Amino acid sequence: MSTPTTGQALTLSDLIAPHLPYLRRYARALTGAQQSGDTYAASTLEAILTDPTCFEARDLGGKVALFKVFHSLWGSSGQPVAEYDDGPRARALQHLAALTPNTREALLLNTVESFTVSEISQIMSIEAEEAARLIQLARDEMQQAVTGKIMIIEDEAIIAMDLEGICTMMGHEVTGIARTRSAAVTLGTEDKPDLILADIQLADNSSGIDAVADLLETIGDVPVIFITAFPERLLTGERHEPAFMIAKPYVPDQVISAISQAMFFASTDTLTS
Numbered sequence: 001m002s003t004p005t006t007g008q009a010l011t012l013s014d015l016i017a018p019h020l021p022y023l024r025r026y027a028r029a030l031t032g033a034q035q036s037g038d039t040y041a042a043s044t045l046e047a048i049l050t051d052p053t054c055f056e057a058r059d060l061g062g063k064v065a066l067f068k069v070f071h072s073l074w075g076s077s078g079q080p081v082a083e084y085d086d087g088p089r090a091r092a093l094q095h096l097a098a099l100t101p102n103t104r105e106a107l108l109l110n111t112v113e114s115f116t117v118s119e120i121s122q123i124m125s126i127e128a129e130e131a132a133r134l135i136q137l138a139r140d141e142m143q144q145a146v147t148g149k150i151m152i153i154e155d156e157a158i159i160a161m162d163l164e165g166i167c168t169m170m171g172h173e174v175t176g177i178a179r180t181r182s183a184a185v186t187l188g189t190e191d192k193p194d195l196i197l198a199d200i201q202l203a204d205n206s207s208g209i210d211a212v213a214d215l216l217e218t219i220g221d222v223p224v225i226f227i228t229a230f231p232e233r234l235l236t237g238e239r240h241e242p243a244f245m246i247a248k249p250y251v252p253d254q255v256i257s258a259i260s261q262a263m264f265f266a267s268t269d270t271l272t273s
Contacts, residue, residue, distance in 0.1 A: 012052065015062040016045070023066055025231060026113055028243040029258070030074070030105065032223070032265035037243060040077075044070040060122055067109070067123045074105070099141050104261065106131055107138035111257040112246065142260040147171040148194030150259070151187060153211055154227070155179040155203035163197055163227075166255050172263075181206035181214065188215040193222060195262055197255075200228040223262040 023044065028037030047069055048055045054072070057065040102124060109115045109123060120131040150167045152174060154160040160177045167174050175191040178184035180203050188196070196215070198208040212224050225244040244262045246254045 012048070012055070015055075015057045016048070016066055019063040019066050020045075021231070022063070022113060023070060025245055026067070026108060027070065028245075029108055029112065029261050031243075032262070033243050040070065040074065043073055047073060064115070064119050064122055067113075067115070068125070071105070071123050071125070100134070100137055102126075103134050103138035103141060106134035107142070107257050108261065110135050111253040142256070146263050147173075148263060149173045149175050149191070150195045150197060151175045151184075151191075151193035152177045153179075153184045153196065153198040153202065153208050155199060155201070159199075159227075163255065166252055167197075167259065170256060170259060172259070178211070179203040181208075181211040184208075184211040185214050185218070189218050192219045195259065196222055196224045197259075198224055198226050200226060200230075223265050225258050225262050 020041065024038055024041050026037075027040040028034055031037045031040065044066065048066075054069050055065050056068065059065075060068065105124065106120055109120045110117070115123065117128050117131050117135070120126075120135075121128040124131060126134075147170070150172045152160055152163050152167070154163060154177060160179075164174045164177065172195075175193050176187045178187045182204075184198075184202075196212060198212050200208045202208055202211065208226065212226075216222060216224075223244060225246060227246055227248060227250065229248040231245050231247045243265075244258055246258050
């Protein structure tokens with residue numbers, strides 16, 4: 001897509017396209033899956049095309065306006081995840097449903113998408129004081145949320161140690177740290193995790209995405225948070241892509257928030273509350 005030159009009027013596409021990958025990331029984190037998240041993102045675009053006046057880019061800026069349209073749909077859609085009759089997945093969803101409404105959304109907008117409290121109030125159509133309250137309440141509730149076993153795939157020792165410290169501080173058990181594709185498969189097979197944190201580029205020049213794909217073929221469906229310096233490359237919606245992602249360089253709040261969100265969608269028997 002060409003970038004408008006100085007003096008050209010910005011088209012609707014110009015205003016939306018740069019922010020669409022991040023809307024996908026946010027929607028996937030809320031729903032816990034690529035397909036459902038991308039469906040919400042597509043519905044947002046359809047709503048804007050149907051009624052361009054709902055996209056208040058002139059007053060709010062393109063990114064805030066885009067997320068605001070998403071939230072108007074999200075808030076009216078009801079339960080965002082499928083219901084399950086029994087089992088650990090159902091227990092996780094029960095924890096999710098027990099959270100105060102709008103707390104997850106406010107926390108993700110703030111910590112992962114880096115919106116200010118003022119911007120969150122515009123996106124969610126609430127007062128700034130309420131947005132700040134929801135963010136703090138989300139932090140409090142997440143500390144009491146489900147905990148489980150986390151596996152780390154990361155070849156940089158300092159980052160791996162930092163991630164391990166964050167996980168244990170949150171009350172999770174770290175099953176181990178793998179630096180290569182083959183080590184990841186071995187570690188995950190020997191001790192099945194509830195959640196995987198994975199870098200994209202590994203020590204043997206292999207891909208963390210390939211390592212995770214190999215591992216999931218053996219252990220089944222487990223939530224994965226990918227950590228990458230180029231998140232937009234995995235947020236195109238054109239192929240199988242991760243539901244949870246944080247960008248390098250990250251801050252602890254982003255990791256904490258992503259882990260808390262992803263853990264709600266874990267489906268293994270070791271989850272506790």
